[in-house]
Amino acid sequence: MVKRAxxxxxxxxxxxxxxxxxRAADSVAVIVKATTSEYWQWVFKGAEAAGKELxxxxxxxxxxxxxxxxxxxxxxxxxxKKPAAIxxxxxxxxxxxxxxxxxxxxxxxxxVIDSGAKTDKYASFLxxxxxxxxxxxxDAMAQCIKERSGKAAGKVAFITAMAGHESLxxxxxxxxxxxxxxxxxxxxxxxxxxxxxxxxxxxxxxxxTKDADLAGAFADNAQMGTGAGAAIVEKKLGSKFCLxxxxxxxxxxxxxxxxxxxxxxxxxxxxxxYAGVWYGYAAAHGAxxxxxxxxxVGAVTKxxxxxxxxxxxxxxxxxxxxxxxGN
Amino acid sequence: MRPALGAFFQRLPVESYVIxxxxxxxxxxxxxxxxxxxxxxxANMMRQVSVSAIIAIGVLCTIVIAGIDLSVGSxxxxxxxxxxxxxxxxxxxxxxxxxxxxxxxxxxxVNASAVDKLGIPAFIVTLAGLQVYRGFALLISxxxxxxxxxxxIKDFARGSxxxxxxxxxxxxxVALTVHYVLGYTRTGRYLYALxxxxxxxxxxxxxxxxxxxxxxxxxxGLATLGGVLLxxxxxxxxxxxxxxxxxxxxxxxxVGGASLFGGRGTVLGAxxxxxxxxxxxxxxxxxxxxxFWEMVLEGLLIALVVYLDNLQKKRLSGA
Numbered sequence: 001m002v003k004r005a006x007x008x009x010x011x012x013x014x015x016x017x018x019x020x021x022x023r024a025a026d027s028v029a030v031i032v033k034a035t036t037s038e039y040w041q042w043v044f045k046g047a048e049a050a051g052k053e054l055x056x057x058x059x060x061x062x063x064x065x066x067x068x069x070x071x072x073x074x075x076x077x078x079x080x081k082k083p084a085a086i087x088x089x090x091x092x093x094x095x096x097x098x099x100x101x102x103x104x105x106x107x108x109x110x111x112v113i114d115s116g117a118k119t120d121k122y123a124s125f126l127x128x129x130x131x132x133x134x135x136x137x138x139d140a141m142a143q144c145i146k147e148r149s150g151k152a153a154g155k156v157a158f159i160t161a162m163a164g165h166e167s168l169x170x171x172x173x174x175x176x177x178x179x180x181x182x183x184x185x186x187x188x189x190x191x192x193x194x195x196x197x198x199x200x201x202x203x204x205x206x207x208x209t210k211d212a213d214l215a216g217a218f219a220d221n222a223q224m225g226t227g228a229g230a231a232i233v234e235k236k237l238g239s240k241f242c243l244x245x246x247x248x249x250x251x252x253x254x255x256x257x258x259x260x261x262x263x264x265x266x267x268x269x270x271x272x273x274y275a276g277v278w279y280g281y282a283a284a285h286g287a288x289x290x291x292x293x294x295x296x297v298g299a300v301t302k303x304x305x306x307x308x309x310x311x312x313x314x315x316x317x318x319x320x321x322x323x324x325x326g327n
Numbered sequence: 328m329r330p331a332l333g334a335f336f337q338r339l340p341v342e343s344y345v346i347x348x349x350x351x352x353x354x355x356x357x358x359x360x361x362x363x364x365x366x367x368x369x370a371n372m373m374r375q376v377s378v379s380a381i382i383a384i385g386v387l388c389t390i391v392i393a394g395i396d397l398s399v400g401s402x403x404x405x406x407x408x409x410x411x412x413x414x415x416x417x418x419x420x421x422x423x424x425x426x427x428x429x430x431x432x433x434x435x436x437v438n439a440s441a442v443d444k445l446g447i448p449a450f451i452v453t454l455a456g457l458q459v460y461r462g463f464a465l466l467i468s469x470x471x472x473x474x475x476x477x478x479x480i481k482d483f484a485r486g487s488x489x490x491x492x493x494x495x496x497x498x499x500x501v502a503l504t505v506h507y508v509l510g511y512t513r514t515g516r517y518l519y520a521l522x523x524x525x526x527x528x529x530x531x532x533x534x535x536x537x538x539x540x541x542x543x544x545x546x547x548g549l550a551t552l553g554g555v556l557l558x559x560x561x562x563x564x565x566x567x568x569x570x571x572x573x574x575x576x577x578x579x580x581x582v583g584g585a586s587l588f589g590g591r592g593t594v595l596g597a598x599x600x601x602x603x604x605x606x607x608x609x610x611x612x613x614x615x616x617x618x619f620w621e622m623v624l625e626g627l628l629i630a631l632v633v634y635l636d637n638l639q640k641k642r643l644s645g646a
Contacts, residue, residue, distance in 0.1 A: 189612075192618035201561065202609075205375065206609050227561065234560070251474065
């Protein structure tokens with residue numbers, strides 16, 4: 001399910017790490033979108049694991065909220081310290097393009113993770129194919145509606161966590177295109193939140209008031225999934241309504257277990273952090289890297305959540321990822 | 328305007344405009360959105376408004392003394408995460424909640440001390456608090472969502488009594504209590520007096536620190552309550568909860584007739600302000616208004632209500 005395409009670079013790294021011992025001053029800066037979200041903590045955990053294996057210092061940076069201006073300052077500050085490499089998840093596609101190009105131009109290799117930026121001046125881009133994730137959500141929803149009503153037909157809606165975020169927009173686009181494949185499913189609503197759980201909850205309540213016959217909804221990140229799930233529990237609609245959400249934080253897992261979320265579309269943030277640091281280190285030592293790596297998505301339902309293949313993706317403490325060199 | 332009519336407007340209580348506006352909006356929505364006046368939607372709105380109204384009532388207390396509390400959203404997140412962490416570390420329900428409220432009250436005491444003893448402007452103190460307590464929320468959660476909330480408090484947040492959601496009843500209890508304190512006790516009179524003219528209040532021997540501490544402890548304490556209720560509703564605590572709630576709370580109090588210069592504002596007004604915002608959010612979804620236009624319309628509506636209210640104030644002062 002989750003691709004190990006990143007392993008391809010492993011072979012190159014074996015030779016490389018043997019030839020070039022790490023400098024004492026080696027550090028890799030990892031800049032996430034928002035430190036308040038569990039998703040980004042998983043990125044940090046993966047980065048830490050890679051840092052330990054490589055013997056490099058991993059600097060964990062980011063502002064508490066998604067804030068492009070703050071992130072640009074953090075990026076510039078980090079670049080000023082001349083780290084071996086910078087791993088960054090750009091908050092806003094347009095805004096981070098120039099700053100990333102400038103840092104690359106100054107000789108610090110940049111590994112972009114999770115979301116794109118408007119530039120091609122980076123060493124590698126490790127991301128979930130968010131559009132594919134959105135499509136997977138649409139398919140899971142259609143399957144759920146079919147299971148429960150016998151036919152993939154009815155009204156569906158989606159909740160966007162924030163406006164103007166490339167990764168969220170791609171998920172939504174994938175979802176809409178995915179739903180369009182089913183002739184009897186119709187998207188009837190979309191609301192945009194401020195990335196706050198209780199707001200996701202209220203929007204779900206209100207969309208269900210507007211269309212009482214709504215068959216399903218797609219929540220495009222963890223905050224919205226947690227909020228929408230809470231709304232469905234409160235209304236005791238778990239067995240009727242088909243809620244599909246992106247990511248898998250503790251709140252979403254709780255709602256997956258209590259039946260209010262039908263499926264979670266999970267990505268591999270741990271791998272983004274882990275491979276991001278490895279790639280940054282490799283780029284700093286002159287390795288040539290693939291320009292684009294898909295870290296994969298998958299759909300988890302209550303029925304298959306116990307599958308050992310998902311264990312490390314749903315609970316970071318169960319994650320076992322051997323270093324590339326040892327695989 | 329004829330003098331009699333002018334006199335009538337002058338005698339209107341401060342919260343009249345927001346209440347009139349909200350009722351007009353209800354009527355319009357009842358007419359335009361077929362599902363607005365349904366039992367389900369009314370119960371939804373009651374649940375949705377409760378936490379923001381509770382937090383707005385707290386912030387109102389600081390606005391009345393010509394202060395402000397920008398830290399409430401962060402305090403709600405911090406205390407929400409704290410209570411969830413205590414639950415998940417095996418503390419009993421009552422003990423976990425008690426510890427959380429003690430911490431919340433301490434936050435208020437720290438704010439009050441910085442404002443009154445150190446003389447730092449409330450705006451700066453609580454702006455710092457906005458950062459600090461969000462930071463604490465992140466620290467004690469490790470940036471992760473915290474599960475392990477006991478079923479009993481989740482059931483409380485989802486339950487209702489005599490057809491009214493428990494959350495709404497909690498909000499009513501808070502509103503009535505603070506309404507009583509502000510309107511019918513000596514502490515309440517002192518709060519308004521301090522907000523109207525701090526110097527005069529000091530000269531009259533009002534125990535200034537005690538009153539300032541009351542205001543900020545009420546604000547932080549109610550933010551704590553809001554945070555605990557949010558956690559109960561969501562089944563988990565997240566460090567990103569209650570983001571920007573301080574702005575909503577201030578807007579609710581001000582739209583409800585409170586003056587940022589102090590000395591004026593009521594619980595009824597703050598609650599009505601919170602109800603107005605909840606109604607707008609609900610109405611926007613029911614009418615399928617573009618989410619971006621919704622933001623613009625909400626901002627314009629705030630400006631309009633406050634403008635009308637200011638017109639009345641000007642007449643009151645004879646300008």
